[in-house]
Amino acid sequence: MMTPRENLLSLWRRKGYEAVPVDFALSPAMVEKFLRHHPGHGDDYREFFSFPAREVRTTFLRQKETDWRRYYPGMEFLPETTFSIWGTAHEKTPESMHMSRMYHPMKNFTSQEEFDAYPYPEFDESQMESCRKEVEAIHARGLAASVSMECTIWESAWYMRSMEEMMIGMMTDDPMTVGHLERITVLAEKRAAAFAAAGLDFIRLGDDIGMQHTIMMSLEMYRAHLKPRLKRVIDAAKHVNPSLLITYHSCGYVTPFIEDLIDAGIDVLNPVQPECMDFKEIHDAYGDRLSFWGTLGTQTTLPFGTPEEVREVVLRNLKIAGLKGGLLCTPTHLVEPEVPWENMEAYVEACRFASENRNVISG
Numbered sequence: 001m002m003t004p005r006e007n008l009l010s011l012w013r014r015k016g017y018e019a020v021p022v023d024f025a026l027s028p029a030m031v032e033k034f035l036r037h038h039p040g041h042g043d044d045y046r047e048f049f050s051f052p053a054r055e056v057r058t059t060f061l062r063q064k065e066t067d068w069r070r071y072y073p074g075m076e077f078l079p080e081t082t083f084s085i086w087g088t089a090h091e092k093t094p095e096s097m098h099m100s101r102m103y104h105p106m107k108n109f110t111s112q113e114e115f116d117a118y119p120y121p122e123f124d125e126s127q128m129e130s131c132r133k134e135v136e137a138i139h140a141r142g143l144a145a146s147v148s149m150e151c152t153i154w155e156s157a158w159y160m161r162s163m164e165e166m167m168i169g170m171m172t173d174d175p176m177t178v179g180h181l182e183r184i185t186v187l188a189e190k191r192a193a194a195f196a197a198a199g200l201d202f203i204r205l206g207d208d209i210g211m212q213h214t215i216m217m218s219l220e221m222y223r224a225h226l227k228p229r230l231k232r233v234i235d236a237a238k239h240v241n242p243s244l245l246i247t248y249h250s251c252g253y254v255t256p257f258i259e260d261l262i263d264a265g266i267d268v269l270n271p272v273q274p275e276c277m278d279f280k281e282i283h284d285a286y287g288d289r290l291s292f293w294g295t296l297g298t299q300t301t302l303p304f305g306t307p308e309e310v311r312e313v314v315l316r317n318l319k320i321a322g323l324k325g326g327l328l329c330t331p332t333h334l335v336e337p338e339v340p341w342e343n344m345e346a347y348v349e350a351c352r353f354a355s356e357n358r359n360v361i362s363g
Contacts, residue, residue, distance in 0.1 A: 003142035004052035009201060011325035012245055012268055012291045020318060020351040021052040023330045029337035037341050049348060053144035058131035060191045061085055062124035071105035085121050088159040104162040115176055120183055123190040131198040144201040149191060150249050153229050154207035156184050170225045185229040189236040196240035202247055203237060210252025212276055219256060227260050234265035247293055251333065252276050258286055268293050271332035275299050280320050287326055294332040296347065302331055303338045307346035314350035318361040
């Protein structure tokens with residue numbers, strides 16, 4: 001019998017699997033729903049629903065104490081405003097842990113000297129031993145060990161600089177923009193290699209490069225500035241551990257980028273948002289070279305469908321992938337407050353039903 005770790009990795013390598021795993025992320029309001037429906041179990045829904053993987057807390061990042069407010073002269077922030085390790089300011093919404101109003105510390109930079117003086121995070125190799133211990137503890141439970149390095153290059157860059165300034169800079173090959181991307185990429189390369197050395201099973205990379213009905217930038221711009229840098233990060237990790245899996249997240253319509261993402265070295269595409277992409281078409285075209293994570297719409301089926309419709313989508317998509325695997329069928333994003341809890345239970349029940357009745361997904 002496979003451990004949850006072995007099962008997930010075999011599924012993503014399309015070598016068959018014994019059980020259909022479940023996985024999702026709940027907003028704070030949805031955690032409250034979980035607590036109401038399952039009292040007495042604490043708030044660790046990952047443990048309650050037996051998720052197959054856990055993330056390490058190690059970041060391999062070090063940041064000196066910085067008064068980030070000095071990069072926002074004249075601005076008055078709300079008391080609950082937080083600053084990321086990159087200096088980006090976030091005014092958060094009350095119920096969602098994901099959505100926030102964002103402010104960009106580098107937006108008004110006009111000189112290379114300002115970029116050179118900015119306190120980017122630094123790579124901290126001293127965290128290696130603690131990371132290895134985290135991985136060992138996760139593996140000892142039979143679970144897969146992962147880490148999030150999403151916002152790998154593009155999103156980190158524009159969060160700091162603003163999307164407008166980054167787009168203009170990439171279109172004009174502005175040296176300050178190129179240098180900014182390079183600083184972020186080099187740091188990501190070092191971190192990815194360190195996580196690979198620590199024994200992780202998969203690294204979650206990603207940058208949102210799609211919108212609801214079109215791509216965010218031209219293929220030419222992507223190939224000039226972002227694809228080569230993503231490939232460098234993946235190569236750095238796989239040079240250390242060739243068996244490491246790389247998952248890549250981008251919301252929205254990313255079909256035109258898929259060949260480039262495969263060429264850059266990704267193994268698993270997340271989330272294959274059904275409002276933008278048809279999973280069967282994507283699987284027919286790329287399922288022999290790529291695995292998937294997602295496909296259950298958090299804009300449509302999960303919040304507005306019936307429990308039966310949720311079950312139908314889950315079983316349909318699992319059947320498309322078949323018994324060889326290749327799909328971790330999950331909600332495509334953070335589960336927000338409008339989702340009825342009954343639909344979450346329907347998702348879990350569908351996965352368990354498919355585990356016990358393999359004929360429904362045998363293709």
